[in-house]
Amino acid sequence: MSNEAEGLMRIRQPIAVTYQWSAGPNATSHLEGLMEGRLIGKRCPSCSLVYFPPRNGVCPKCAAILAEDVEVGPRGTITTFCIVNVPFLGQKVKIPYVAAQILLDGADISMQHLIQECEADEVRIGMRVEPVWKDRSEWGPTLESIAHFRPNGEPDRALGSEAASS
Amino acid sequence: MAERCAVVGVGQTNHTSCRADVSIAGLVREAVDRALADAGITLAEVDAIVIGKAPDPLEGVVMPELWLADALAAHGKPVFRVHTAGSVGGSTAIVAAQHVMAGIHGTVLTVGFEKQSDGNAMWALSVPIPFGMPVHAGAGGYFSPIVRGYINRSGAPRHIGAMVAVKDRTNAVKNPYAHLHEPDWTLEKALESPMLWDPIRFVETCPSSDGAMALVLMSEERADRRPGPKAWVHATSMRSEPTAFAGREQVSPRAGELCAEDLWRKGGITRPADEIDVVEMYVPFSWFEPMWLENLGFAPRNEGWRMVEDGVTEMTGSLPINPSGGVLSTNPIGASGMIRFGEACMQVMGKAGEHQIDGARKAVGHAYGGGSQFFAMWLVGADKPN
Amino acid sequence: MARDVAIVGTAQRPSQVGTVLTSVELILPVIDEVIAKVGVDRREIGFWCHGSCDYMSGQPFSFVAAVDAIGAWPPIVESHVEADGALALYEAWVKIQTGECDTAVVFSNGKTTSGPIDQILTLQADPYFVAPLWPGFDTLAALQARMCLEAGVVSERAMAEVAVRSRRDARSNAVAWPPASMGDHSVDELLATPYVRDPLRAHDLPVAVDGANAVVLAAGDVARRLSPRPAWIRGFDHRIDTQRLGARSLVESNSARVAGRVAGVNADKIDVAELHAPYTHQELLLVQALGLDPQRTRINPSGGALVANPAMAAGLARFAEAADAVTSGRADRAVAHCTSGPCLQQNLVCVLEGE
Numbered sequence: 001m002s003n004e005a006e007g008l009m010r011i012r013q014p015i016a017v018t019y020q021w022s023a024g025p026n027a028t029s030h031l032e033g034l035m036e037g038r039l040i041g042k043r044c045p046s047c048s049l050v051y052f053p054p055r056n057g058v059c060p061k062c063a064a065i066l067a068e069d070v071e072v073g074p075r076g077t078i079t080t081f082c083i084v085n086v087p088f089l090g091q092k093v094k095i096p097y098v099a100a101q102i103l104l105d106g107a108d109i110s111m112q113h114l115i116q117e118c119e120a121d122e123v124r125i126g127m128r129v130e131p132v133w134k135d136r137s138e139w140g141p142t143l144e145s146i147a148h149f150r151p152n153g154e155p156d157r158a159l160g161s162e163a164a165s166s
Numbered sequence: 167m168a169e170r171c172a173v174v175g176v177g178q179t180n181h182t183s184c185r186a187d188v189s190i191a192g193l194v195r196e197a198v199d200r201a202l203a204d205a206g207i208t209l210a211e212v213d214a215i216v217i218g219k220a221p222d223p224l225e226g227v228v229m230p231e232l233w234l235a236d237a238l239a240a241h242g243k244p245v246f247r248v249h250t251a252g253s254v255g256g257s258t259a260i261v262a263a264q265h266v267m268a269g270i271h272g273t274v275l276t277v278g279f280e281k282q283s284d285g286n287a288m289w290a291l292s293v294p295i296p297f298g299m300p301v302h303a304g305a306g307g308y309f310s311p312i313v314r315g316y317i318n319r320s321g322a323p324r325h326i327g328a329m330v331a332v333k334d335r336t337n338a339v340k341n342p343y344a345h346l347h348e349p350d351w352t353l354e355k356a357l358e359s360p361m362l363w364d365p366i367r368f369v370e371t372c373p374s375s376d377g378a379m380a381l382v383l384m385s386e387e388r389a390d391r392r393p394g395p396k397a398w399v400h401a402t403s404m405r406s407e408p409t410a411f412a413g414r415e416q417v418s419p420r421a422g423e424l425c426a427e428d429l430w431r432k433g434g435i436t437r438p439a440d441e442i443d444v445v446e447m448y449v450p451f452s453w454f455e456p457m458w459l460e461n462l463g464f465a466p467r468n469e470g471w472r473m474v475e476d477g478v479t480e481m482t483g484s485l486p487i488n489p490s491g492g493v494l495s496t497n498p499i500g501a502s503g504m505i506r507f508g509e510a511c512m513q514v515m516g517k518a519g520e521h522q523i524d525g526a527r528k529a530v531g532h533a534y535g536g537g538s539q540f541f542a543m544w545l546v547g548a549d550k551p552n
Numbered sequence: 553m554a555r556d557v558a559i560v561g562t563a564q565r566p567s568q569v570g571t572v573l574t575s576v577e578l579i580l581p582v583i584d585e586v587i588a589k590v591g592v593d594r595r596e597i598g599f600w601c602h603g604s605c606d607y608m609s610g611q612p613f614s615f616v617a618a619v620d621a622i623g624a625w626p627p628i629v630e631s632h633v634e635a636d637g638a639l640a641l642y643e644a645w646v647k648i649q650t651g652e653c654d655t656a657v658v659f660s661n662g663k664t665t666s667g668p669i670d671q672i673l674t675l676q677a678d679p680y681f682v683a684p685l686w687p688g689f690d691t692l693a694a695l696q697a698r699m700c701l702e703a704g705v706v707s708e709r710a711m712a713e714v715a716v717r718s719r720r721d722a723r724s725n726a727v728a729w730p731p732a733s734m735g736d737h738s739v740d741e742l743l744a745t746p747y748v749r750d751p752l753r754a755h756d757l758p759v760a761v762d763g764a765n766a767v768v769l770a771a772g773d774v775a776r777r778l779s780p781r782p783a784w785i786r787g788f789d790h791r792i793d794t795q796r797l798g799a800r801s802l803v804e805s806n807s808a809r810v811a812g813r814v815a816g817v818n819a820d821k822i823d824v825a826e827l828h829a830p831y832t833h834q835e836l837l838l839v840q841a842l843g844l845d846p847q848r849t850r851i852n853p854s855g856g857a858l859v860a861n862p863a864m865a866a867g868l869a870r871f872a873e874a875a876d877a878v879t880s881g882r883a884d885r886a887v888a889h890c891t892s893g894p895c896l897q898q899n900l901v902c903v904l905e906g907e
Contacts, residue, residue, distance in 0.1 A: 008187065013684050015226050015675065019610035019667040021296045024574035031297055049412035056576035056620050060408030063580055063594075063623030080318075082310035083364035084303050092302075096364070099301040101311055108412035113299055120364075125318060143299035168650040189680065221612030222634065227683070228607045228675040229634055232893040235792045236799075242810055245792045245898065246643070249606075249634035251613055257631055261643060268649035269554065290612050406600075406630040408619050421627035536616050540630075 023141070026057020029069050031141035037133055039073040041107050042066035049108035053143065073104035076149070077157045078127045080110075083120045096120045102129060102149055103159070113143065117150035128154035168267040170386035170550060172396040173511040175205025181345040181377030181496045184283035190225060191237035194279050197378035197501075198238065201275070204517075205382035206392060212382075213271035214244040218258025218278040219500030220251065223290045225281050238275075252448070252535025253404075254278065255379065255503025256542030259531070260402045262383055263544070267399075272385045278504035279378035287374045287499075303363060306371055306451065308537065310363035313453040316417045317365060322456060322471035324365070328356035329474055330452035331369045331494060337481060338491025340520035345375040345496040370452035370494075377498035379505045386550070397511035397546040400528075401432035409537040416538065418461045425541035426462040429530070433545040434552060439464045442545075443526040444486045444513045446506040448533045450493045455479065459487075462532065462543075481523065489513070489521040503533030507544055514548040557648050558775040558782030559879075559904065561590035561768040562872035564727040567761035567860040569665050575609060578764040579621040579661050586657065586766040590778050594623055597768075598653025600630040601644045603637035603660040605864050607672050618661070629653065636660060637765065637868030638828070638890030638900050644769050645788060654774045659766035662864040669760050669863055676893060678795065690757055692894040694749040696802040697833040701751055703803045705840070708751065711832035712742040715755035715858065722855025727763075727869070734759075734859075758830035763862030765869055783875035783886070783904040787815035790900035795893060808841035808889070808899035815901040817842050822849045822903075823883035826870035828890045830857045837896060838889065849887075853877065867891070871902065878906040 023031055026042070030053055033040030041052030044059035045067050051059065052073075054066045081100035098115035100123065115123055117132070129149040139145040177200025179185070185193055202208060215238055217231040227233065231247040238245070246265075248258040255278035262276035282290070294300045301307060316322065332351045338344035351369070359369035389396050405425040408414070426438075435441050447462075449455045456470035464485060465473050473479055479487035488494070490509040493502050510531035512518040518526075527548040534541050563586035565578060587594050600622055604615045615632045624630065629652075633639045637660020644656035673689035700706045716739055722728035742755045749757070768778070775782040791807035791814075794800050825844055829835035835856065839846060852858075854873040857866040867890025874888035885905045892898040 022572045023297045024577045056574050058620050060620035061411040061625040080311035080315045086362045099303045142297045221606045223612045227679045233795050236794050244790050247634050268646050405627045407627040
């Protein structure tokens with residue numbers, strides 16, 4: 001197979017499409033909580049498990065609308081993590097950095113966020129962490145209102161099977 | 167109730183990072199023309215075409231099967247498009263087979279493709295969603311915490327991922343169509359490969375490829391009239407589960423287990439590790455080989471890594487995995503599942519050339535997608551199913 | 553060896569504009585509704601199939617979230633087509649034909665108003681020669697309308713009559729979206745309005761809405777158990793034409809004609825035809841392609857996709873409406889149709905019958 005590209009025209013076609021994005025009413029209290037520095041998850045009326053964040057406002061196992069607000073955290077436990085060492089377009093954090101799954105106290109599903117203020121190789125499953133919020137003026141309807149999580153010095157918490165699950 | 171179905175022709179492109187020498191249509195036709203030639207038929211003899219590919223933002227063409235109708239001479243024929251994320255190549259082949267098994271069409275062409283160099287794959291795979299927390303970790307960042315979970319609970323030694331990587335990259339050297347041809351890997355060198363998303367190393371990750379795979383499927387009546395070897399479809403299976411729910415088992419998803427159990431039951435397989443001659447398994451990050459060996463029932467829980475370490479999954483072993491080099495050596499997302507399914511066919515047809523497993527009569531193709539939540543598998547054999 | 557498969561239940565979400573719901577929040581209630589209507593446990597459903605379009609959602613893999621609306625636990629057998637839900641229905645029908653399952657839920661959703669649908673569908677075009685011109689999906693339809701008018705195959709009056717009839721019929725359809733602004737205009741009043749995309753006027757263009765719908769399929773005796781009068785699929789076929797507008801006759805739809813013939817549309821026997829025609833002239837072309845007689849057959853008694861067009865769900869909506877017509881006894885035989893691509897490029901035709 002030849003790989004001759006000479007003489008072949010390539011065109012660059014910019015495509016920009018603008019959408020109106022909605023988080024939906026059932027995730028709204030969670031997002032409004034983040035605007036106020038609060039961690040609000042939602043409980044499934046069917047299985048009673050607490051989701052943070054309440055993706056799509058629905059419990060995927062039960063196909064039930066998540067209705068009840070439940071305040072969770074602020075502390076949590078790392079259930080698993082990875083050390084990101086690959087440069088990315090638009091990367092804001094210096095590599096290597098840790099992206100972790102954190103099970104907030106009171107929640108039944110872990111959430112993803114960054115771990116900072118410690119060496120990447122100090123991070124471990126079971127480590128206890130707490131959120132570091134951005135300046136109040138930067139709070140918005142997004143988990144980005146939290147700059148990162150950091151170890152809080154509490155003894156590690158053994159999670160059992162959660163170590164391998166979400 | 168269902169009719170029997172056989173794959174009578176297989177064709178794929180020369181996969182590489184950027185096929186700047188062909189248009190999207192040209193890429194598709196390269197695989198299609200090779201499959202048609204392998205089957206000994208022309209496009210005119212195709213009754214229906216089933217196309218699969220991953221998200222359209224990868225190329226910037228919405229529903230490209232509509233435009234490709236011309237390139238595929240499909241005027242006046244049925245054209246169908248499947249999209250099930252990473253498993254799409256596999257589920258597309260299954261949908262195509264079902265058209266034959268349902269007795270609707272006698273000759274079905276199916277093709278999976280991706281020309282992802284045309285767009286920006288990294289962007290398309292992680293378009294930032296409003297209100298979310300972008301950790302910019304990409305697919306590797308999604309899967310590597312899960313891999314860490316597997317290592318943690320199985321006690322697998324840290325070199326297992328590298329062993330699989332060396333195996334797949336070395337196998338790929340024998341596959342003229344594979345994207346990566348890297349003949350000099352050793353375990354020592356692999357263990358020096360930089361960590362990208364610890365615990366996943368650079369050599370343990372798949373490339374981003376342009377490529378296509380095409381298969382020609384026929385009903386039993388038509389297949390019997392064609393000379394040459396066939397890959398008879400013994401069984402197909404698909405299962406899905408939600409992306410994330412409280413308590414979800416991420417390392418060995420239940421959907422994968424059930425997909426395999428269903429396949430074994432339908433295919434009359436009671437001892438997979440003994441009865442299956444070769445598996446083309448969807449392994450985009452090398453640690454998924456031991457994980458899927460367990461998930462699919464080839465190895466007991468937490469023991470999959472031993473099969474790797476013992477060399478069982480080498481081409482010379484008793485259960486070769488990915489003699490083609492696998493996804494780890496070639497990954498056009500929309501095609502990869504079908505490449506697995508097609509390579510399994512090539513094995514039982516005796517058409518795998520230098521990476522042929524001698525005497526292969528039963529082979530499995532496996533594909534997965536999404537957050538390890540969509541699974542598609544098929545069992546093909548050199549002989550007709552019972 | 554064909555199995556008898558029927559539509560045994562339908563649910564459609566009332567159309568909205570500018571919904572604030574996520575696609576999952578749109579889909580979940582229609583699935584709950586259709587399952588409750590049919591009286592089946594979701595864990596008994598043999599296959600789930602979904603139709604949607606990533607580019608419409610603005611997110612690659614957008615359909616993955618829809619699995620959250622199903623309650624896919626324990627794991628299910630599920631698939632997805634990057635197309636209208638009517639094609640997902642076709643896949644489900646094929647699967648049931650293989651004997652692998654006896655029941656299926658098919659669903660679709662389209663948040664048509666959250667993005668520039670006209671632009672998005674333009675990206676279906678040839679990426680090298682046509683898409684860079686950004687013609688606009690409505691513009692391509694207008695090109696076709698111009699050719700039809702010049703060929704004398706349709707008239708502006710006949711097009712306006714389609715609009716008047718559709719709007720009137722939509723008023724009695726709880727699911728359609730007849731906004732107050734549509735008013736109650738005569739054909740002459742509509743013909744006096746300005747062209748929007750010459751020769752198309754506002755009433756010739758589809759009203760983009762957000763919607764979701766779901767239907768339940770079942771085979772043989774299972775269907776008879778689940779519905780007092782199942783809408784049996786007697787014929788089902790789809791075909792595609794070239795996309796190159798200059799390479800085919802645009803004053804007809806060859807693929808619709810062939811699909812209609814293979815599906816066995818017998819004009820003498822069709823009581824209701826739900827045709828997916830987002831543009832008025834396209835309804836007229838489809839009636840011709842399928843050989844229907846508007847005196848004998850009621851065309852789009854739901855109001856059709858002209859009045860309420862949730863892209864990627866509008867075709868499945870036609871199937872729901874046609875099935876409802878049969879199940880309710882309003883029709884003994886109905887046609888359901890779905891189109892895809894510019895200017896009626898791809899067409900799916902189904903004949904439904906009540907016993």
